[in-house]
Amino acid sequence: MKPSDFKYFKANSLERALDILNSEENIKIIAGGQSLVPIMNFRLGQPDILLDINDIKDLNFVSESSSSLEIGSLLTHTNAINSNLIKLFFPIISYALKYVAHQTIRNQGTIGGSIVNADPSSEWPLLISLLNATINVRNKFKKREILVNDFFDSHFVTNIEDDEIVISVSLPKINKYCWAFEEHSSRKGDFAIVETGIILELEDNCETIKNARIAIGGVDEKIIRLEKIEKKLTGKNIYQDLSIYKKLDLFEAINPVNDNHGSVDYKNYLSDSLLKKLLKKCVYSRVISNVT
């Protein structure tokens, strides 16, 4: 359980990191290392070079513009939970991140590391899918903005290139919405068997759904947005019409597999009951408004 040999570089500026990424092969970036180091300890990953970016201060921030919140890739889960800006605009993030492992892991793990690891049971990948994020990446020569729909490819696979680094994640602000998040795991802190997040954007009357977003994780090779159900909910009244949700629309969209955490039937059952429960919870949650 010891990693294989590698060369270690520590970059204290983004330019230096991008130079190294541009000139070397079989290189892995280490941020918090909470998923990468176990992979290396098991020798599932054997990079020739480890590039430590923890000293790049420019990647550790939360900032606000008129239309969005931008989160630097090195922000740890603990710092995200404690961020007042995040709490104000997206309390769903502060809430959901408490489901990430345990405090010791949250002290070290980062948003950038979590999204490039692209585990479909993880919280950050679900949150950025739900929040229609844009992922800002760059290599030595150019910047690139990737919409979250195009970012995740499959289990542990993203569309980021070998010479690119995640700079930040931009989350468009939403005015007037209610939200809910929950996940089910065998023990607190384990990876989710199923996780679900809902955001219902509301019209000015605070009752009619302007735009529904539902994301579900752990039941496919990546986070799934339940578009058919989202469309059916749009225009409906949150206090009257949520029974329009049909199990079949859910089962059609997800693709769980049998594994040591449960059978396909069990995961379908969990997904359905979690979604029903969260739709109810969402309706009775506090509406987030006037935060533009």
Add this chain to the structure above:
Amino acid sequence: MSHEIQLKTTVNGIEYDLTVPARLLASDFLRDNLNLTGTHVGCEHGICGSCTIKIDGLTARSCLKFAVQLDGKKVETVESFKKKPETRNILEKFKAHHSLQCGFCTPGFLMIIDELLKSKIKFSENEIREALSGNLCRCTGYENIIKAANEILAHKGIK
């Protein structure tokens, strides 16, 4: 030949300047190079919590850090606990409640409780249980550890 890196770090107040292999885990560095064997190596993939240390005041699993990443950092291990009254108190409460049997997991629990003690928030018993659930113990059934933790954290002020 493995790749070697120069490392300057402060562990329990003592400065070290050494050359170590890049692939050396922080847990092995503390145990084998510095002879600080209070940090225990259990699962080596971040599950059991026995190797928990503090880096710049925040807990971290030392099996998920490389020794070279401790460069320029202030590290605290369980060996520092005897030096300060507040951490000595944690040790005494563990003793009073018989919160350990074999003692393998104990350094990790002590680190977590110390982190809870230093945070500004007052914790409910459920929150304490939840915070401790990241560390595995195979002897005590946890009850005595929770009793000690509750007593240690009971008199903490509310923010």
